[in-house]
Amino acid sequence: MAVLELTKENFNATIEGGKTVIIDFWAPWCGPCRAFAPTFEAVSEEYPEVIFAKINTENEQELGAAFNIRSIPTLMVFREQVVLFSQAGMLPKAALQEVVKTSVALDMAKVHAEIAAQEQAAGNAPQ
Numbered sequence: 001m002a003v004l005e006l007t008k009e010n011f012n013a014t015i016e017g018g019k020t021v022i023i024d025f026w027a028p029w030c031g032p033c034r035a036f037a038p039t040f041e042a043v044s045e046e047y048p049e050v051i052f053a054k055i056n057t058e059n060e061q062e063l064g065a066a067f068n069i070r071s072i073p074t075l076m077v078f079r080e081q082v083v084l085f086s087q088a089g090m091l092p093k094a095a096l097q098e099v100v101k102t103s104v105a106l107d108m109a110k111v112h113a114e115i116a117a118q119e120q121a122a123g124n125a126p127q
Contacts, residue, residue, distance in 0.1 A: 002044075003024075003040065003041055003044050003052045004051060004052065004053040004054070005053070005055075005056070006023065006053045006054065006063070007055075007059070007063075008063055011063060014053060015078045015081055016081060017051070018079075019049070019050065019051050019079070020049075020050045020051070020077065020078070020079045020103050021051040021052075021077070021078040021079070022044075022051070022052050022053070022075065022076075022077050022099075023053050023054070023055055023075070023076045023078065024036070024040050024052075024053070024055070024073055024075055025054075025055050025057050025063075025064060025067070025069045025072055025074040025075075025076070026054055026055070026056060026057065026072055026073050027056060027057050027072055029058075030072050032072075032073060032089070032090050033073045035090060036073050036091070039090075039092070039093050039096060040052065040054075040096070042093065043093060043096045043097055043100065046097070046100075047100050047104070049104070050100060050103075050104065057069055057072055067086075070088070071088040071089070072088070073088070073090060074086065074088045074089075075087050075091060075096075075099070077099060077100075077103045079103060079108060079111075080108050080111075080112070082108075082111060082115065084103050084106065084111070085099055085102075
């Protein structure tokens with residue numbers, strides 16, 4: 001599957017689909033971003049069930065700001081509208097493959113239960 005170019009117009013529809021979505025925040029002028037691109041593309045070919053997408057932070061400054069992107073490349077993994085992973089910097093191919101495998105294998109019922117417990121605890125915390 002080709003790497004999808006995300007914009008503010010298609011972002012929500014993409015992450016709301018329920019699939020694992022791996023997003024590379026990048027910019028054309030960024031040397032490390034360009035160096036990471038072939039690795040990202042190669043790994044995307046290995047996992048057709050996962051959506052691999054790129055957000056050009058020059059063109060999509062609102063998305064970059066919304067996710068507090070301060071350094072590029074930054075990799076984020078979404079599943080069921082939950083950020084499962086976020087890391088600035090390039091990853092070697094084996095590390096990216098491990099991130100994908102781990103993200104796909106997560107029990108999302110447990111993740112949602114943990115989030116609900118954290119939110120409940122935060123809501124019940126003394127002011």
